[in-house]
Amino acid sequence: MKTQKSKLKIHNSVVKLIGVTKRYTIHHEKPTLVEKFINGRNESFLALRDINFDVKRGEKIGLIGPNGSGKTTLLKLITGITAPTWGTVIVNGRVVSLIDLEAGFHPELTGEQNIFLNGMLLNMDKKEIKSKLKKIIAFANINRFIDAPMYTYSEGMKLRLGFSVISHTKPDILILDENIAIGDQDFREKAYKKITEFVDRGTTVLIASHWLEFIQASCDRVIWLKDGQIEKDGKPSSVIKEYLRK
Amino acid sequence: MASKSRHFIELLLVMTEKELKARYKNTFFGFLWIVVNPLLQMLVIGFIFRLFIKEPIENYFLYLFAGLLVWNFFSLSLTKATQSIINERALIKKAKFSRSVIPLSIILSNFIHLILAFILLLVPVFYLGTLSEFWIIEVFLGLALLLTFTIGISLLTASLNVRFRDINFFVQAILILWFYATPIVYSIFVIPRNLIWLWRINPLTSIVQLLQKALANSPPPGLAMLFVNSLIVCLFLFLGIVVFIKESTNFDDWL
Numbered sequence: 001m002k003t004q005k006s007k008l009k010i011h012n013s014v015v016k017l018i019g020v021t022k023r024y025t026i027h028h029e030k031p032t033l034v035e036k037f038i039n040g041r042n043e044s045f046l047a048l049r050d051i052n053f054d055v056k057r058g059e060k061i062g063l064i065g066p067n068g069s070g071k072t073t074l075l076k077l078i079t080g081i082t083a084p085t086w087g088t089v090i091v092n093g094r095v096v097s098l099i100d101l102e103a104g105f106h107p108e109l110t111g112e113q114n115i116f117l118n119g120m121l122l123n124m125d126k127k128e129i130k131s132k133l134k135k136i137i138a139f140a141n142i143n144r145f146i147d148a149p150m151y152t153y154s155e156g157m158k159l160r161l162g163f164s165v166i167s168h169t170k171p172d173i174l175i176l177d178e179n180i181a182i183g184d185q186d187f188r189e190k191a192y193k194k195i196t197e198f199v200d201r202g203t204t205v206l207i208a209s210h211w212l213e214f215i216q217a218s219c220d221r222v223i224w225l226k227d228g229q230i231e232k233d234g235k236p237s238s239v240i241k242e243y244l245r246k
Numbered sequence: 247m248a249s250k251s252r253h254f255i256e257l258l259l260v261m262t263e264k265e266l267k268a269r270y271k272n273t274f275f276g277f278l279w280i281v282v283n284p285l286l287q288m289l290v291i292g293f294i295f296r297l298f299i300k301e302p303i304e305n306y307f308l309y310l311f312a313g314l315l316v317w318n319f320f321s322l323s324l325t326k327a328t329q330s331i332i333n334e335r336a337l338i339k340k341a342k343f344s345r346s347v348i349p350l351s352i353i354l355s356n357f358i359h360l361i362l363a364f365i366l367l368l369v370p371v372f373y374l375g376t377l378s379e380f381w382i383i384e385v386f387l388g389l390a391l392l393l394t395f396t397i398g399i400s401l402l403t404a405s406l407n408v409r410f411r412d413i414n415f416f417v418q419a420i421l422i423l424w425f426y427a428t429p430i431v432y433s434i435f436v437i438p439r440n441l442i443w444l445w446r447i448n449p450l451t452s453i454v455q456l457l458q459k460a461l462a463n464s465p466p467p468g469l470a471m472l473f474v475n476s477l478i479v480c481l482f483l484f485l486g487i488v489v490f491i492k493e494s495t496n497f498d499d500w501l
Contacts, residue, residue, distance in 0.1 A: 024499055079342050082495070082497075103336050104341060108268040109264060113267070117264055120343075121343050123253070126260075
């Protein structure tokens with residue numbers, strides 16, 4: 001409902017955050033029912049505080065900041081994995097996150113069954129997966145193993161298959177968290193080529209990373225997060241320069 | 247909207263398929279275990295309880311078996327569904343999808359097993375001729391209530407268990423009592439009149455009675471019982487859906 005209304009209002013914004021605040025409860029131990037009723041309130045901290053920004057279609061945005069500054073939380077909110085405590089997150093289009101490539105795999109299922117399972121968890125429908133099945137298998141380069149159960153796969157094969165599924169999802173918004181290491185040198189080159197392909201195709205990309213050279217080279221806007229707030233938002237060269245000075 | 251619900255159903259079916267395939271991988275008897283378990287229970291309970299029961303129940307072994315199939319489906323689904331969100335934390339922390347497919351796929355895969363087991367049970371029932379006149383209606387109504395109730399209560403326990411891990415232990419404790427609070431090994435007619443309300447608030451009473459009626463031709467549930475039980479089933483479904491929707495947006499924070 002929210003997204004439909006917003007389409008008229010925000011024109012070419014694909015992601016819009018309005019006053020987004022995320023509060024986490026500090027779990028010293030998992031609360032039990034009894035504690036909950038006795039203590040009533042819990043200790044909490046704010047991972048993000050009043051974040052406002054717009055992402056235009058096709059923008060490449062780099063998120064920088066020290067560990068614990070809220071980068072991952074921000075990406076999780078945009079992906080829809082968790083919800084903001086206050087504020088609104090508006091997203092137009094399919095978001096795909098390259099966080100963990102193997103999360104949706106089940107060891108007892110075959111490669112092909114896992115492609116369907118994983119693809120559907122990433123919001124593809126069955127028809128779409130069927131039409132791309134051959135390409136996905138070819139890109140992952142696991143040919144003979146495709147009808148063997150996944151527990152017989154090597155780590156590299158699993159990673160390759162995971163990346164291959166994700167890279168065939170045609171996202172409108174691609175999310176990359178931290179540095180992704182994917183298999184051997186040969187496949188890594190293939191993977192980076194694929195990511196650059198996304199970038200060239202006009203996909204909106206959000207990258208959180210400590211690898212500043214990579215951010216500077218591939219992004220056209222950088223957001224610097226500090227203690228859950230936006231410290232600076234602007235051109236990569238100037239933001240990164242200032243970030244390094246501190 | 248239409249494509250969203252279609253995607254939901256497709257995902258649910260794929261997850262159910264995963265449950266079915268993963269469970270009996272590398273087992274020799276596979277799906278037969280779903281029948282072997284209640285069969286053994288039936289033989290043991292049937293032999294022992296017949297020594298105690300004053301008024302014998304007609305077709306007691308079939309009566310028992312029908313009740314045990316229902317019970318095993320219910321307790322297994324509830325136990326597994328309650329822990330399911332925590333067990334699938336890796337998925338929940340990494341991808342956005344309808345969280346409800348996790349408990350629902352467990353219930354659905356168990357339900358498919360239940361139906362297969364009932365079909366197998368029809369063979370001796372036909373042979374012995376204990377099938378009731380309106381068995382199709384009774385089986386359909388009984389299974390519909392059972393599925394609805396299991397979904398409702400599982401959504402409730404699965405979502406609450408994320409924040410309050412006590413729920414899991416609570417479910418395990420209450421299931422032991424619940425077995426004896428349901429007319430599976432005994433008949434509802436041994437219950438004193440002034441305690442019958444306890445069985446009225448237990449929806450499994452009607453469900454079990456409907457299937458016992460269909461397959462062992464025992465007395466059907468009274469109308470008052472059926473009505474109150476169904477009302478409680480609907481209440482749990484409503485409560486389960488509301489709580490699950492509310493809690494599921496923040497599962498990630500608690501895992």
